Amino acid sequence: MVPLSWYLVLAAFVFSCGLYGALVRRNAIAVLMGIELMLNGVNINLVAFWRYGDIIDKATQQVVRLDGQIFALFVIAVAAAEAAVGLALIISIYRNRKTVSLDQMDLLKG
Amino acid sequence: MQGFLNLAWLVPVPTFLAFAAIVLFANRNKTVSALIAIGGAVLSFLLSWPIAFSAFTADHFGQHPVEAQLFSIPTGTSDLWIGYQVDPANALMLFMSSFLLVMIFIYASGYMTFPAHLSPATYPIAAAQGKDPRYSRFMAYISLFATGMMGLVVSNSLLTFFIFWEIMGLCSYLLIGFWYEKKSAQAASIKAFMTTRVGDVFMLVGLMFLYIHSQSGNLLFSDILSAENLHHLATLSVTVPLINVTVPWVAPIAILIFFGTVGKSAQFPLHVWLPDAMEGPTPVSAMIHAATMVSAGVFLLVRMFPLFATAGEVAPGTMHFVAFIGAFTALFASTIAIAQWDIKRVLAYSTISQLGYMVAAIGIGAYVPALFHLITHAFFKALLFLGSGSVIHGVEHGLHHVHEHGHHDEPAPGGEHGGKEGHTPTEAAGHGHTGLVIHRKDGDLNLEDPQDMRNMGGLLSRMPRTGWTFIIGGLALSGFPLTAGFWSKDEILGNAWGGGNTLVFGALVISAFLTAFYTARQIGLTFLGKPRTEMAKHAPESVPSMTWPLILITPFALLLGFIGTPWGNWIEGFMEPYIEHLEFHALHVEFSFIPMLVSIVVAVGGLVAGYYVYGQGLAEGQVDPLRNWLGPLWLVFHNKYWIDEFYKGTVVAFSHWLSKVLYWFDDLWVIDPIVDGIGQLGVWLARLAAEFDRLVVDGLVNLAGWLSNRAGGILRNTQDGQVQVYLLLLVVSMTVWLLLKALPIFLKLV
Amino acid sequence: MEIWSSGLTHLLTGLGLPETAAVIIALAIGAFVLANVGPVLALVLILLLRKVISRMQDRIGPNRVGPFGLLQTVADALKLLSKEDIRPANADAVAYFLAPILSVFGVILSLGVMAVAPGWIGVDLNVGVLFLTALGSIGIMSALMAGWSSNNKYALLAGFRVVAQLLSYEIPMVLAMFVPVLLVGSMRLGALSAAQSLTIFGFNTGLGWFGFLMPGAFLIYFISALAEGEQTPFDLLEAESELIAGFHIEYSGMKFAMFFLAQFLNSFFLGAIAVMLFLGGYQGPFVDQIPLLGFVYFVIKAFGVYLLTIWIKGTFPRIRVDQMMAFAWKVLVPLVLALILWQMIALKLPGATLDPVTGDVLQYGFLNYIAVFAGNLVVLGVVSNVLMNHFKREKMRTKRAFEPKSLIGVMQPSSGD
Amino acid sequence: MDIIQQLFPLPPIPTLQQAVFIPLALFTAVCALLVVLSPNLFHNALALVGTLFGVAGIYALLEAEFLAISQILVYVWSISTLITFAIMLSRGMMFGATSKTNKQAGTAIDGIVVIGFIGWCNFVSARSKLDVSIAVA
Known part of the structure; x- marks a missing residue:
């Protein structure tokens, strides 16, 4: 049996990697990839907690709750939508401004 | 047929639509404009005659006249009702005006050729078409004018009556001044407008008093002329200021409303505008001074007769005043008419005189004969005016002919010619006629004036149709036995005689004689004898669109009188039920042969005398024979008793003086300086306030803005638009927060 | 096993x-x-x-x-294995080497869930059908990697084309696969195969193929599978006359052999999946008695489907890329979505025998089967009609292309056009 | 020393699942690091695919097969393809760039390390039953 904490450490690591990517990469697509990594880290957490949580009905020995999986599925769906929209935006910006560098996307600067 | 009566409200609509259509859509095309205008008038006519005849043929129509409200306009505490009414009086008016309007419209479409006083170079297109440059506008104006007349006839309240009355006033102003290039036309239009306005103001005051003191709270004829209301007005007394006489309210109201008639129908003190109004195109003269507008004044009296009759009962002076004004005007105008040279001017004074007849008839209580004479007079006066227009037209054409063929001895005037002699030297000079005017003591003569009867003569052979119709009209006007004018005039004389109004009778008889005399003079000078000028020699007959209306009106001028013969008085039978319906009794006199004989004698006598004097026309340059016999009196007549000059010396001069004083008071020394001073003070205060505003208020506002700007400038550095920086801020904040939370652990561990 | x-x-x-x-x-x-x-x-x-x-x-x-x-x-x-292994100078080394391995890897993985005979199955995953679908992603990644890493613009374009094609046809294929899944109520391939038995008078003939009950879904699946396997008429990858060889243009020797292998295996396995889902799988007479016979049946059916694809390859002309995409998105996807919707409705029609305790469906009724069959017939008719029209038009165009130019404007379209 | 032992305890002997988990987790972690550290954007994307596969494996290990397949279907099929397409369609824009990362890298690493350390402490403290737990969110 793998301890829960191992999963959590892995999730934290993946999340941290994603956070680093989202924070420091200059390429917008790379930032998007970082965000996907963060979402995956979160998903590992969700599924692990689901697996180790109170999900077994003691009487019938059946899985009664699927919250974690459902949440993870939601996250996947949202990630898919976000990736589609985000990449469409990036391509659109690239066509207009010939760059996907976030440093140069500062039209809203104060 | 009765169903037609409820369509009465539609009668003014076609002409109004024609007006709108011409103004909005058709004003570029003269032919279309004329067609629209005539179409409107014909539609109106086609509505009017069935209405009139269904009224004529209905049994006891006078006892159940048709009256209905169309809609109301809420005004304050009461409503303004708009509606229509058909009763015997306005059925007759519909019969008369709609027909005459159609005739006049058709006549006008032919008459409005390119006017002589304009330069063809200025209006090349109109000159090429041979039409007046403002032809479409003219058609629109007369359509609106017809709307006013028809609306006035069918309206059922005094207020709408007054509104249409004023529409006609406006149109008469526009039409008299239609040829505003002529100084004289401008002056005449203003004069007409101002003079009638005097009467209208009195009338409006009367209307207000009537409204205030009526029980009904509105101005519907059916309400204000009801017996109770009139009784109420008769019992309500008022003390007239200045003269301190206590009279019932009905008397001042009647007098004030009568002043409206005085203005509109050109009775004695306010008659001066009408002769000058001949400056307008002749169809306008026919319309204003024969068929419609001046009739409207008398129609008002007929309409309001119960009021006058009540006033006459409780304050007999009212009716005496009306009768006096009418009789005096009749006599006075006819004396002037015998000494005029202008063909239209004679007719104008004749009109005034005949309107005096009608007013006098109202004054003596002869309500039916007044309307009877109004109807017949409208026909034959329209005929005469249209005929005179045809004559003028022909003579003008003769003048053109002379110019073109060089028959004339004198040098042709450049540019403008024709027109007529000015009233004042300024006006004459303004038209460049000085070289042609021969100064004579019996009136200056302009040899190219197509309206001056001295330039005519012998036109009967040149213009037979115009001539004969004119002669028939003239006979009707002078009351030649069996013509229309004879019967109606005889009715009035008979009523005057039978009612014992000897003075009125006398004045009217003299006036009738003079009428016959000047009619004979006019016919003689114009149509008989030999042509006195080249242009009269070459005058052609007018176009069919002008002569046919003449021919069509002629039967009415001849035969219409037979509806009111003393032996079979249809019109009385038609009208009396109505007045009895209103619980009044018209004057009813026994038939007497004396007034009829007197009437025949004066009419035939006047005609014979006139023919005797003028039958062979005048020789060229001959002085009017009458002048030799009357001496200075003739000059008095010719100069219209100098009333114009009198007005100029008194009223106009006073107005000028008053305006000068007021100008001095207002503009120069008192009011304006005060206003200017206040203004200066305001400016000074404003400057002070501006300084305060600029220094203190603006300073504060700018300070606030500056502070915001600086604060924003500092804070904007944190908003560099890069999402990752925001994200990092989030992470760092999170870190700091976690560190703070974790501090206890580290403390415990260490 | x-x-x-x-x-x-x-x-x-x-x-x-x-x-x-x-x-x-x-x-x-x-x-x-x-x-x-x-x-x-x-x-x-x-x-x-x-x-x-x-x-x-x-x-x-x-x-x-x-x-x-x-x-x-x-x-x-x-010969291929012994060829020199060439790598373009500017190629992205890691991706270049990984791509062929991945392509074979993804294809062979699908063997693990194949139900080749009663009980003969590597892993009877409870999401077996989804697993088969998911394996396609590896193929896509390998194509992309190969296209990108070759540092050749033709390879990259071909990679794009392949990915676009695979993505487009993946959708109707997966949805068509779900039509039998909906009926059976399980994604286990073993269960799907087992459900296609047909017992008559106590004897299992093994002829309850879903292909008979759901011809529309089968047709859509088969067309999509042709496209997924890059077979004629969707073999734009191999259209040497129009493109150069495709995303693996820069590959040679053993790496090329791996792509080649992957492609053949893929088309065969897609046929095998069709057998499992629609053609009865290992089902056949006497399978219950002799399980080994199931394997024989399976292999025969799979090769039969493979021969069918070869037949198509030998007879049909290639279609254009725009026609291909339009066919996927405008014909197949809407039709298969409508079919699934109809399937759901049909299975909810009255007539099914229910478990009295749980309320699960034990056995569908006659009405449900008739409704499913009717819906599939409609879809079959529409797809066939579209295809017929297309090929008729192509025929006419080809005929005209060889006619004298002077006749082109004169000719009228035939009645069937 | 006691504290250090508690904070970084020795690992126990692995079971079969652990034996599967450890290489899978290492693969996933390395791929995740590659995603953010590799300078080649395409390699980033490939590493992302690897990470996603690894995570799918983790799901499978957690007995969430459906989720694992969904992960592959959605992420690898769709999102990775999209990302790769986006990279290829906007390729060339990063050539010649001085740095793949922006100037806030150091700060970010500091923050992340601190968060990770605190998380580690939290996790270990919960495990070592020290009464030092903090309610993080």
Whole structure:
């Protein structure tokens, strides 16, 4: 049996990697990839907690709750939508401004 | 047929639509404009005659006249009702005006050729078409004018009556001044407008008093002329200021409303505008001074007769005043008419005189004969005016002919010619006629004036149709036995005689004689004898669109009188039920042969005398024979008793003086300086306030803005638009927060 | 298989190995066997293709190497393997090497869930159908990697084209696969195969193929599978006359052989999946008595489908890329969505026998089957009609292309156009 | 020393699942690092695919097979393809760039390390039953 904490450490690591990517990469697509990594880290957490949580009905020995999986599925769906929209935006910006560098996307600067 | 009566409200609509259509859509095309205008008038006519005849043929129509409200306009505490009414009086008016309007419209479409006083170079297109440059506008104006007349006839309240009355006033102003290039036309239009306005103001005051003191709270004829209301007005007394006489309210109201008639129908003190109004195109003269507008004044009296009759009962002076004004005007105008040279001017004074007849008839209580004479007079006066227009037209054409063929001895005037002699030297000079005017003591003569009867003569052979119709009209006007004018005039004389109004009778008889005399003079000078000028020699007959209306009106001028013969008085039978319906009794006199004989004698006598004097026309340059016999009196007549000059010396001069004083008071020394001073003070205060505003208020506002700007400038550095920086801020904040939370652990561990 | 693997495990534990190691070794042996099935199978498939195509084209085909040319493909494979391995100078090394491996890897993985006979299944995953679908992603990644890493713009464009094609046809294919899944209520391939039995008078004829009940779904699946396997008429990847060889243009030798292998195996396995889902799987007469017969049936059916694809390859013309995409998005996707919707409605119609306790469906009624069949017939009719019209039009166009120019404006379209 | 032992305890002997988990987790972690550290954007994307596969494996290990397949279907099929397409369609824009990362890298690493350390402490403290747990969110 793998301890829960191992999963959590892995999730934290993946999340941290994603956070680093989202924070420091200059390429917008790379930032998007970082965000996907963060979402995956979160998903590992969700599924692990689901697996180790109170999900077994003691009487019938059946899985009664699927919250974690459902949440993870939601996250996947949202990630898919976000990736589609985000990449469409990036391509659109690239066509207009010939760059996907976030440093140069500062039209809203104060 | 009765169903037609409820369509009465539609009668003014076609002409109004024609007006709108011409103004909005058709004003570029003269032919279309004329067609629209005539179409409107014909539609109106086609509505009017069935209405009139269904009224004529209905049994006891006078006892159940048709009256209905169309809609109301809420005004304050009461409503303004708009509606229509058909009763015997306005059925007759519909019969008369709609027909005459159609005739006049058709006549006008032919008459409005390119006017002589304009330069063809200025209006090349109109000159090429041979039409007046403002032809479409003219058609629109007369359509609106017809709307006013028809609306006035069918309206059922005094207020709408007054509104249409004023529409006609406006149109008469526009039409008299239609040829505003002529100084004289401008002056005449203003004069007409101002003079009638005097009467209208009195009338409006009367209307207000009537409204205030009526029980009904509105101005519907059916309400204000009801017996109770009139009784109420008769019992309500008022003390007239200045003269301190206590009279019932009905008397001042009647007098004030009568002043409206005085203005509109050109009775004695306010008659001066009408002769000058001949400056307008002749169809306008026919319309204003024969068929419609001046009739409207008398129609008002007929309409309001119960009021006058009540006033006459409780304050007999009212009716005496009306009768006096009418009789005096009749006599006075006819004396002037015998000494005029202008063909239209004679007719104008004749009109005034005949309107005096009608007013006098109202004054003596002869309500039916007044309307009877109004109807017949409208026909034959329209005929005469249209005929005179045809004559003028022909003579003008003769003048053109002379110019073109060089028959004339004198040098042709450049540019403008024709027109007529000015009233004042300024006006004459303004038209460049000085070289042609021969100064004579019996009136200056302009040899190219197509309206001056001295330039005519012998036109009967040149213009037979115009001539004969004119002669028939003239006979009707002078009351030649069996013509229309004879019967109606005889009715009035008979009523005057039978009612014992000897003075009125006398004045009217003299006036009738003079009428016959000047009619004979006019016919003689114009149509008989030999042509006195080249242009009269070459005058052609007018176009069919002008002569046919003449021919069509002629039967009415001849035969219409037979509806009111003393032996079979249809019109009385038609009208009396109505007045009895209103619980009044018209004057009813026994038939007497004396007034009829007197009437025949004066009419035939006047005609014979006139023919005797003028039958062979005048020789060229001959002085009017009458002048030799009357001496200075003739000059008095010719100069219209100098009333114009009198007005100029008194009223106009006073107005000028008053305006000068007021100008001095207002503009120069008192009011304006005060206003200017206040203004200066305001400016000074404003400057002070501006300084305060600029220094203190603006300073504060700018300070606030500056502070915001600086604060924003500092804070904007944190908003560099890069999402990752925001994200990092989030992470760092999170870190700091976690560190703070974790501090206890580290403390415990260490 | 379970018996064999458990027996092997017992054997190994008996030899003194710890249980963990024994299980791992047993699994590894099974995986090794399965992985070697693939290349051997490919040799057969390629030979079959060459033979059949040459017969269709009135040729003889390979006949020199070995008896009847049976060893021809072996010789070709050896030649390819012995070729020099070339790598373009500016290629992205990692991706360049990974791409062919991944392509084969993804294809062979699908062997693990194939139900080839009653009880013969590597892993009877409860999401077996989804798993098969998901494996396609590896193929896509490999195509993209190959296209990108070759540092060749034609390869990259071809990679794009392939990915676009695979993505487009993946959707109707997966949805068509779900039509039988909806009916059975399970994504296990074993269960799907087992459900296609047809018992008549107590005897299982094994003819309850979903292909009979759902011809529309089967047709859509088959068309999409042709596209997924990059077979004619959707073989734009191989359109040498129009493109150069495709995303693997820069590959040679063994790496190229791996792509080649992956493609043949893929088309065969798609046929095998069709067999499992629609053509009864291992079902057939006497399968219950002799399980080995199921394997025979399965192999025969799979090769039958493969021969069908070869037949199509030999007869149909290639279609344009825009026609291909339009067909997927404008015809197949809407139709299959409508079909699934109708399927759901049809299965909810009254007539089914329900479990009295749980309320689950035990047996669908006659009405449900009729409704499903009717809906599928409609879809079949529409798809066939579209295809017929297309090919008729193509025929007319081809005919006109060879006619004298002076007649072009004169000719009227035929009545069927 | 006691504290250090508690904070960084020795690992126990792995079971079969652990034996599967450890290489899978290492693969996933390395791929995740590659995603953010590799300078080649395409390699980033490939590493992302690897990470996603690894995570799918983790799901399978957690007995969430459906989720694992969904992960592959959605992420690898769709999102990775999209990302790769986006990279290829906007390729060339990063050539010649001085740095793949922006100037806030150091700060970010500091923050992340601190968060990770605190998380580690939290996790270990919960495990070592020290009464030092903090309610993080």
